[in-house]
Amino acid sequence: MSGAAQRRAYLQAMGIQAWVRRDGDSPLVAGEAKQDAAPPVAGGEVLEAGEAVVASIAKPQATASHETAAPEAHVDERPLPVEPSVPDVRSELPASPSEEMPVAPAAIPPGVDVNALGWDALQAVVARCTACDLHATRTQTVFGTGNRTADWMIVGEAPGADEDQQGEPFVGRAGQLLNNMLRAIGLQREQVYIANVIKCRPPNNRNPHVDEISQCLGYLQRQIALVKPRLILVVGRVAAHGLLKVDTPLGKLRGQVYRFCDTPVVVTYHPAYLLRTPRDKAKSWDDLRFAHRVAEGHDGEDGQA
Numbered sequence: 001m002s003g004a005a006q007r008r009a010y011l012q013a014m015g016i017q018a019w020v021r022r023d024g025d026s027p028l029v030a031g032e033a034k035q036d037a038a039p040p041v042a043g044g045e046v047l048e049a050g051e052a053v054v055a056s057i058a059k060p061q062a063t064a065s066h067e068t069a070a071p072e073a074h075v076d077e078r079p080l081p082v083e084p085s086v087p088d089v090r091s092e093l094p095a096s097p098s099e100e101m102p103v104a105p106a107a108i109p110p111g112v113d114v115n116a117l118g119w120d121a122l123q124a125v126v127a128r129c130t131a132c133d134l135h136a137t138r139t140q141t142v143f144g145t146g147n148r149t150a151d152w153m154i155v156g157e158a159p160g161a162d163e164d165q166q167g168e169p170f171v172g173r174a175g176q177l178l179n180n181m182l183r184a185i186g187l188q189r190e191q192v193y194i195a196n197v198i199k200c201r202p203p204n205n206r207n208p209h210v211d212e213i214s215q216c217l218g219y220l221q222r223q224i225a226l227v228k229p230r231l232i233l234v235v236g237r238v239a240a241h242g243l244l245k246v247d248t249p250l251g252k253l254r255g256q257v258y259r260f261c262d263t264p265v266v267v268t269y270h271p272a273y274l275l276r277t278p279r280d281k282a283k284s285w286d287d288l289r290f291a292h293r294v295a296e297g298h299d300g301e302d303g304q305a
């Protein structure tokens, strides 16, 4: 599938209409936008004349709030690179507080060294965990799901109502959208490992508190250590802030590589946010293409947690 077709398929899967040029069927590339060309249409909106098509990786848009919409960005239609023409992202890594973050103490429950646990023992400890108040209102813990030797790990915020009932992360409409996003870059849900920063649903879907994230983060760190992914795709502001220990608006976190437990981290929007803000769906395509390049550029030795 060509890059343009791939992009159109992605946007269609995301529930928005891809724009096409009215003066021909060749995709726009940076620097060749014609001043006299009819403006392309994006998601039903006519683009302003002279608007630039994003050349490679969309740079993060400054936003007034964490996931508040930035001006509509138009994504590159080039296909996902399959050649090792991958930029050495590690040389461009921004300083990340997570690089110096020590492995969280396995403070839950007392006497248990989470960092020494295998999958079954870890899941059992999480299922019994009462380390923070969220245990009192959960139906069940939501441990994680997927391929335990995956190259990609998807990290979200916390279980919602559906997840709390089913015991699995990213179910319901947001889960369906995540599945479509993954499928668009050639990944089935079963191929990745999906987990949340928080394993128990916060009441009324409120954001997790800082202390709750601190209590729970050791479990995710152990999951990362066990999976040894080549890439962590963090979806949503709360998960990004909890994992990276920053308070940078999500729009500014996009398009960069961070590290957590020595694993590259790329940040994008949460599917639930994209359901509420369809105009940002196209930006997530940029983010996934970027994440794909980062994952492909990984030499397989740095992904050790």
Ligand code: SF4
Pocket (backbone or CB within 6 Å): 108, 126, 129, 130, 131, 132, 133, 134, 135, 141, 198, 199, 200, 212, 215, 216
């Ligand atoms: S949210 Fe995490 S730390 Fe809190 S009770 Fe649930 S598993 Fe334990």
